[in-house]
Amino acid sequence: MFGLVGPNGAGKTTTLSMATGLLRPDAGTARVLDHDVWADPAGAKALMGVLPDGLRLFDRLSGGELLHYVGLLRRVPLAEIATRSAELLDALALADDRDTLVVEYSAGMTKKIGLACALIHAPRLLILDEPFEAVDPVSGEVIRSILRNYAHAGGTVVMSSHVMELVESLCDELAVVAQGRVLAAGTLDEVRAGSSLQQRFLDLVGFTASGEESLAWLRSSSGSS
Amino acid sequence: MVALLVRLKLTLLKNSLKRSLWRTVGLIIALLYALGIVVVVLAAMVGLRYTSLALTADITVIAYAGLTLGWLLMSMLVFGVDETIDPAKFALLPVRASELLPGLLLAGLVSAPGAATVLVAAGLVIAWARTVPLTLAALVAVPLGVVTCFLLSRAATAACASFLSSRRFRDLAFVAVALVGVAMAIVGNLINAIVSTEVAKLRSSLGDLAIVAGWSPFGWAWAIPADVSRGAWAAAGVHLVLAVGLVGLLWMTWEHFLALGLVSPMDGGGTASKVRDSSSIERLYPATPAGGIAGRALRYWRRDPRYVAGIAGFLIGPIVLIVTQMINPQGNAAIAVFAPSLLGLLVGFSIAQDLSYDGSALWLHISAGISGAEDRVGRVMSTMTIYLPLTVILLVVAMITTGAWHLLVPAVGLAFALMLSALGVGSFVGTLWQWPAAPPGASPFSQGKAGGLPSLLSLTVTMLGTLSLTLPTIALVIWSFSTPWVGYLTVPVGLVCGFIVLRIGMTQGGRILDRRWPEAMLAVSEKAA
Numbered sequence: 001m002f003g004l005v006g007p008n009g010a011g012k013t014t015t016l017s018m019a020t021g022l023l024r025p026d027a028g029t030a031r032v033l034d035h036d037v038w039a040d041p042a043g044a045k046a047l048m049g050v051l052p053d054g055l056r057l058f059d060r061l062s063g064g065e066l067l068h069y070v071g072l073l074r075r076v077p078l079a080e081i082a083t084r085s086a087e088l089l090d091a092l093a094l095a096d097d098r099d100t101l102v103v104e105y106s107a108g109m110t111k112k113i114g115l116a117c118a119l120i121h122a123p124r125l126l127i128l129d130e131p132f133e134a135v136d137p138v139s140g141e142v143i144r145s146i147l148r149n150y151a152h153a154g155g156t157v158v159m160s161s162h163v164m165e166l167v168e169s170l171c172d173e174l175a176v177v178a179q180g181r182v183l184a185a186g187t188l189d190e191v192r193a194g195s196s197l198q199q200r201f202l203d204l205v206g207f208t209a210s211g212e213e214s215l216a217w218l219r220s221s222s223g224s225s
Numbered sequence: 226m227v228a229l230l231v232r233l234k235l236t237l238l239k240n241s242l243k244r245s246l247w248r249t250v251g252l253i254i255a256l257l258y259a260l261g262i263v264v265v266v267l268a269a270m271v272g273l274r275y276t277s278l279a280l281t282a283d284i285t286v287i288a289y290a291g292l293t294l295g296w297l298l299m300s301m302l303v304f305g306v307d308e309t310i311d312p313a314k315f316a317l318l319p320v321r322a323s324e325l326l327p328g329l330l331l332a333g334l335v336s337a338p339g340a341a342t343v344l345v346a347a348g349l350v351i352a353w354a355r356t357v358p359l360t361l362a363a364l365v366a367v368p369l370g371v372v373t374c375f376l377l378s379r380a381a382t383a384a385c386a387s388f389l390s391s392r393r394f395r396d397l398a399f400v401a402v403a404l405v406g407v408a409m410a411i412v413g414n415l416i417n418a419i420v421s422t423e424v425a426k427l428r429s430s431l432g433d434l435a436i437v438a439g440w441s442p443f444g445w446a447w448a449i450p451a452d453v454s455r456g457a458w459a460a461a462g463v464h465l466v467l468a469v470g471l472v473g474l475l476w477m478t479w480e481h482f483l484a485l486g487l488v489s490p491m492d493g494g495g496t497a498s499k500v501r502d503s504s505s506i507e508r509l510y511p512a513t514p515a516g517g518i519a520g521r522a523l524r525y526w527r528r529d530p531r532y533v534a535g536i537a538g539f540l541i542g543p544i545v546l547i548v549t550q551m552i553n554p555q556g557n558a559a560i561a562v563f564a565p566s567l568l569g570l571l572v573g574f575s576i577a578q579d580l581s582y583d584g585s586a587l588w589l590h591i592s593a594g595i596s597g598a599e600d601r602v603g604r605v606m607s608t609m610t611i612y613l614p615l616t617v618i619l620l621v622v623a624m625i626t627t628g629a630w631h632l633l634v635p636a637v638g639l640a641f642a643l644m645l646s647a648l649g650v651g652s653f654v655g656t657l658w659q660w661p662a663a664p665p666g667a668s669p670f671s672q673g674k675a676g677g678l679p680s681l682l683s684l685t686v687t688m689l690g691t692l693s694l695t696l697p698t699i700a701l702v703i704w705s706f707s708t709p710w711v712g713y714l715t716v717p718v719g720l721v722c723g724f725i726v727l728r729i730g731m732t733q734g735g736r737i738l739d740r741r742w743p744e745a746m747l748a749v750s751e752k753a754a
Contacts, residue, residue: 020592021591021592021594021742021743022588022591022592022743022746023743023746023747024743024744041594041742042594042596044594045591045592045593045594046594048592050588050592052588052592054585055585055586055588055750056584056585056586057586057589058521058525058583058586058589059586060524060525060528060529061521061524065521065524068507068517069517069520069521069589070589070593071517072512072513072514072516072517072520073514073517073518073589073590073593073595074593075513075514078512101528117589
């Protein structure tokens with residue numbers, strides 16, 4: 001399980017988009033299990049399950065219809081689509097909302113149905129952009145255990161996040177990126193180098209605490225209205 | 226607040242121009258077009274100064290009432306409302322609708338059509354500046370008329386948009402189409418009658434039309450100087466009261482819907498509705514990626530207001546033509562019989578804009594690794610499922626109402642030749658240009674954020690391409706008017722040509738798409754300014 005961490009605007013989403021064939025890189029290659037994403041897109045994409053961040057879904061479909069649709073696009077046999085989507089909806093606590101339009105889902109539910117879409121064709125590699133954003137703690141734990149089991153069974157997960165605790169508890173390896181560059185990469189212990197990941201991250205990215213006097217006007221407002 | 230909103234509009238306009246060359250080109254074209262209209266109208270108004278008072282009265286009332294009606298129709302059916310400043314964005318700020326309105330009104334006039342309307346309206350003063358009372362009356366009429374134009378489009382679209390976001394939108398869209406169709410048919414006949422009569426009668430028809438226009442809500446304001454020129458002070462007073470009342474009413478209507486928008490900016494609301502099981506759709510198409518796309522698109526045809534509005538828009542033309550011929554006994558049956566072919570011609574655009582309508586949700590197709598050809602085939606299947614029955618229904622209606630059965634064969638040949646070619650051309654053109662379309666939740670009346678030029682280009686190329694590739698069939702149809710047996714050739718020739726164009730369009734379009742998926746993705750998801 002590989003974590004990609006970095007501050008806002010570091011290039012996490014851009015990196016993942018280029019690795020999944022959504023954004024054409026100016027230079028360089030992306031390889032998935034010996035398939036070049038840009039030379040052999042069909043072969044590489046068949047092995048990947050993708051959960052992008054900030055892109056719409058076909059949200060005028062219900063959750064069940066969306067899963068069925070993704071299953072068809074991914075050439076999953078019809079019978080498999082039915083059993084897998086039922087299990088996925090059950091596991092992610094979306095079974096009650098399978099006939100609700102995705103557009104009416106909350107942010108967390110949308111993340112979960114997106115994850116289900118990424119999983120339905122049983123990919124070898126999962127690429128998840130901010131998979132835990134807006135997900136409630138219970139569902140978050142469910143997703144964690146799904147991902148852990150998936151990794152134990154031989155799958156690979158690449159996920160981006162800016163929640164250090166999450167990456168620390170889940171990932172085996174990680175890379176810290178900022179302003180489009182990799183600042184550190186390796187196993188969790190290598191990157192941490194003795195201190196906590198949070199501290200190491202702040203050191204790498206270059207954090208300077210804002211002074212006491214900044215935003216002073218905010219404090220005075222607590223006294224008034 | 227007024228100055229703030231106008232400045233906001235100018236800043237937004239400036240920033241959007243900085244971001245995209247297309248928009249700059251689009252704005253310049255719009256401005257040139259508007260300038261052309263303004264120059265023509267102003268020249269006409271100067272010319273009217275050399276004619277009689279009565280003629281000036283009739284022509285100005287008709288022309289300006291037409292302008293007002295045009296604002297309503299254009300904003301409802303064609304252009305939508307300029308949502309550069311989206312009132313919903315103010316929902317979090319502590320402002321009241323009544324504070325926003327004057328600013329929104331003025332900011333709305335800061336646009337090519339807004340500025341053109343103000344200048345065109347100023348032409349009324351030029352035409353009437355002959356005596357002091359007439360000049361004064363024109364000076365009163367112009368602001369009233371301009372404000373009416375603008376408020377009418379805003380109030381009508383705001384009212385309809387809130388209907389459309391409700392569940393009843395489908396019925397309303399079709400009712401609106403029917404009403405507009407009938408209205409246009411009547412106006413068409415009126416014009417027909419006017420043109421076909423002699424000049425003496427023409428003059429009196431013009432007078433009749435001016436009276437109708439002047440007493441319709443569209444002409445109340447514009448008729449004031451005309452009344453004054455006749456010395457009909459009572460009529461002028463009544464028109465003034467009516468015009469002011471209309472502005473007030475529209476103002477309150479708009480304020481009402483704006484206030485609603487400020488407290489409920491998000492569509493949908495709390496009630497999470499369930500959809501009915503529609504697995505029958507899945508059995509309609511094969512269980513392949515293309516079949517999946519077709520099924521998904523068919524669901525969108527029913528659930529996405531943009532597609533519903535699209536069907537309604539495409540049906541207007543043929544329905545108007547058929548209705549006009551129905552109520553006009555001396556009409557030409559051929560026009561009604563060939564009207565359904567128009568639908569085939571328009572279908573191409575529907576397919577050409579399909580990728581843009583998907584928006585950033587298109588990533589799913591790309592990351593699933595489906596081929597461009599599968600994408601094309603799926604979209605063609607669903608579009609056919611919608612428009613093939615509609616064309617057949619229109620053909621049957623046209624045949625029954627006109628009874629021109631001898632034209633049945635060429636009409637069928639032309640309709641299907643056009644539809645197949647349009648689907649092929651649309652499949653191909655749709656891969657060349659994409660643009661960020663308004664998302665499905667947005668009002669179908671709001672303008673595509675940057676759609677402008679690429680969508681216009683796509684429309685033009687699709688239309689011209691379809692027409693030129695259907696030329697063999699069109700030629701046969703024309704020949705069949707003089708040599709009836711040729712009509713029987715139109716069906717085989719039309720079908721064969723159509724299927725060839727469709728096949729080439731889908732495979733070549735798919736090939737382009739295979740190369741351009743990431744670029745298409747970038748084009749449809751360009752962040753709205």
